Amino acid sequence: MSTLAPIRVAPGGRYFETFDNQPFLFIGANDAVPWPGLEGLYRRRDLDGVDAYLHGLADSGVTVLRLMLEYAHREGRYFERPAGRFNPAMVRLWDDLFARCEQHGLRVLLAPWDNFWMSRRWNRHPYNRENGGPAVSSHSFFTDDAVIDATINRLRFVVERWGGSGVLAAWDLFNEIHPYWGGTPAQQGDVIARISDAIRAAEETAWGFSRPQTVSVFGPDPGPDYEDLIFRHPGLDFATTHIYQGAIDYPGDTVSPALEMANWVRFALARTPPGRPFTDSEHGPIHLFNDHRKTLPEDFDDEYERHLMWAHLATGGAGSGMRWPARHPHVLTPGMLQALRGLSAFTRLIDWRHFTPRDASADVCVGGAPHVYAFGCHDGRQAVLWLLRDRPAGHAGPLPARSPLHDVPLSLRGLVPGTYHVDLWNTIEARAGGCVGAEVAEDGTLRIVLPMLGNDLALAVRRIDDRIDVRFRF
Known part of the structure; x- marks a missing residue:
């Protein structure tokens, strides 16, 4: 039986709480199973190293990691292979990760897909019909019933195996939704409702409760076609965007990114109805890192990130915002962990459960x-x-x-x-x-x-x- 209580939206509607009435904020960052901190999980190559890594995160006040079930950057980490058959090595990896997160008091915001690498390596993905999967193309995730059913089957497996654990904090039902994956925004919204209902029903049947759900989008402004789905979809519980924009994308100083972050948090909250929290679930100097192949100097990046997290929290975001590391190696620096420790300690000073700012x-x-x-x-x-x-x-x-x-x-x-x-x-x-x-x-x-x-x-x-x-x- 899980010792971590599940989470839900708090009475004030702008933050979260656990089922035992403890306030909960999304304080943490993005991670991935092949990245340095968690790579030792695969085939149990270094579980002691993973334990030490998770202990360090928890000691830094981190409450949640955003993770994807698979990270298709290379072979061997597919959650299903072939489609419909769950990879025993990955299932054991997640068994071990859930057990260790439970031990360290950490939770997971879980997405079913690593969409970035899945799109770029589609020719190798198990869902590709050429590899025995259900999808004629990568553009059929919202238009082909066989692909939709496969997605629901994937998430039901997660519910039945790990859904009783409070480690599973919430769902990001589709990471960075986009027309690329097929269908119009309205059609995609209908499919999200179908997936949402199926997962809630599976959770209620198996465990007697369901957990919060969101859908994320690349960029802080989803545009008029996606605004309803991201901020106001009736089946979702909280709103998330990925704030890659302007001075955050390509910083030249550490003040302009904070102003950028605050601007986009205000933008999101102005479009999010009462009773629904908002949090950034990805940000970082991605344009600088990916397109210009540059990594910020550590002292610059530490201050840049500290300013971003405080701008996010102080403007009404439900936590720190969640950094995509964009560094070599792909982990948070000691300075970033120190900043998270300070922000997490500060949160003890406010009654977030009833705060409606x-x-x-x-x-x-x-x-x-x-x-x-x-x-x-x-x-x-x-x-x-x-x-x-x-x-x-x-x-x-x-x-x-x-x-x-x-x-x-x-x-x-x-x-x-x-x-x-x-x-x-x-x-x-x-x-x-x-x-x-x-x-x-x-x-x-x-x-x-x-x-x-x-x-x-x-x-x-x-x-x-x-x-x-x-x-x-x-």
Whole structure:
């Protein structure tokens, strides 16, 4: 029996909780079974190494990994071979991975396909009819009943074997949905409903519950044809996009990507109905890495990623956003893990289960401190804010060391009158940086003075005369 409780959308509708009422955020990154951290699972070549890797992630506050059942970059890792026959080596690999994630308290956001490599190596894929599979072409995943039934059969196998485990957090029913895979967006939406219903029914029959579902898309703007499917499909529970765009795709500094991230989180939340969380489930310097064959210097990448995760959380995303490593080797750096540790610890300061925020960037004023960007969200009783000083004119790369600003006045409009507690958080050192108390009068404005502002600072604001649930696993 699983010791990890399954997750569901929390009562506030914008974040998640476990079935035993613990708040849950998607804090983590993308991974893959042939990448360095998990490659030892295959044929049990280095299970001790995998254990050490997962222990390090859990110790860094990671709560979830986004994984695909197979990663078709090379032969030997197909989940089915031939189609309909589940590869014993891969089934054992997933048995071992689920057991070890359970041990370390980690969960998985699971997608059935690695669509990138599946499309590029279609001639070898087991679902190709030339290889005995059901698909006439790779363009028939949403138009051919035999392919749809094969997809449902694949996911039912997962449900029956591992669906009782809380390790399986949620489904990404189709990674980076696109016209390439066949059908119109409307037809694809109908097929997603069919797959969704089949998987929910299988889960309810086998285990008595179902887990959250999403469908992802490449890029932050799915366009008018896909907007309903991605943000508002009635069969799905949360929305995800892959924020590869502009300064995130090809960064020249570490401030512009944060502004880009916040812009696209706002864009997504403005199109997502109440009661449905949103999170980025892939981001990173993919254009720089894939097309220009360049890897960011580690100090640059560490700050770039730390800024992205705080921009995502502070603007209302349901966690850190999920990095696609885009590095050699293809893993997160120690600095990124340190940043995740700090963000995860910070999350203990907010009652996410009941937090129903809206964008607060227009409600924040930082006085006497030019060139400070304010990222934030609040619901009248709680707020998450992140302040980021701009880069000096013409500066590229990581922000320079510079003298902090002192005695910086900050105000936040739109709060319920009462007594508030403001925790200050040092995101660089991943630790608390003091706290400030304040009274909010009838005008609904919180006014405090920040003792010091370095290159950035996070703030957790909560009304202390409410009953606040700030439980969180870390």
